[in-house]
Amino acid sequence: MSKIIACYKWVADEADIRINPDQSVDITKAKGKISDYDKNAIEAAVEAAGKLGGQAVTLTFGNAGAKPSIKDALSRGPEEAYWVKAAEADQADGAVTARALAAAIQKIGDSSLVICAEGASDTYARQIAPRIGAILNLPVISSVIIMTFEGNSLVATRKLEDSLETVKVELPAVVAVLPEANNPPLPGLKAVMAAGKKPLTEYSAADLGIDFKPRNQVVAVKGYVMNRKNIIFDAGDSVSRVKELAAALRKEGVL
Missing domain, CATH: 1.20.5 (Single alpha-helices involved in coiled-coils or other helix-helix interfaces)
Structure with a gap:
């Protein structure tokens, strides 16, 4: 059964972030959460799997602190989870993150669709979907709000600045969805309990041969x-x- 892969990021909850008087940013007490926009990507994968007759799975790249995200992600409908576990994820830029996710996607195999959010709620850099597509040589459709399927083709509606654009592409492909694409439901108790029994596959850097050397380095963060x-x-x-x-x-x- 072909897989529909939802990529997501475990981020600091902005409600817990504090700005100090010197404008330095304090995240020491911030709890983690799945990026709000990535919840749309997970829901889009579940919906697409139902239409394509495939299997929705999740994929994340993060350090050991990302483990609580697995159960949360699986409680939202996917059947299986994949985790690229590496301490280097803390310093990863878009290039490293895309390399890690692309390597895992290749390892997973037999995927017809990769779905990302347009951007993560912490950086909103909008890099991951295009970079994955470039690495895997797959077509990319960004800013998607509607997806329909015609056989092995995806028909997507893109929300542009002043218009809507409809495009068609043969699968496999990479898609970046906007928050308007769906309304992710809050998982119920039954779904949360079932999530703990779903399979998880962990990949290490050695498993995937990832180059963790970032092209960009964050030298300072200040409050606005x-x-x-x-x-x-x-x-x-x-x-x-x-x-x-x-x-x-x-x-x-x-x-």
């Missing part, structure tokens, strides 16, 4: 501070204040 102008329009009547506000917004390029 928005400096507001605090302009108050309080002179004249309401009509004149609205006109004054509109003029100021046009000047700033907002309108």
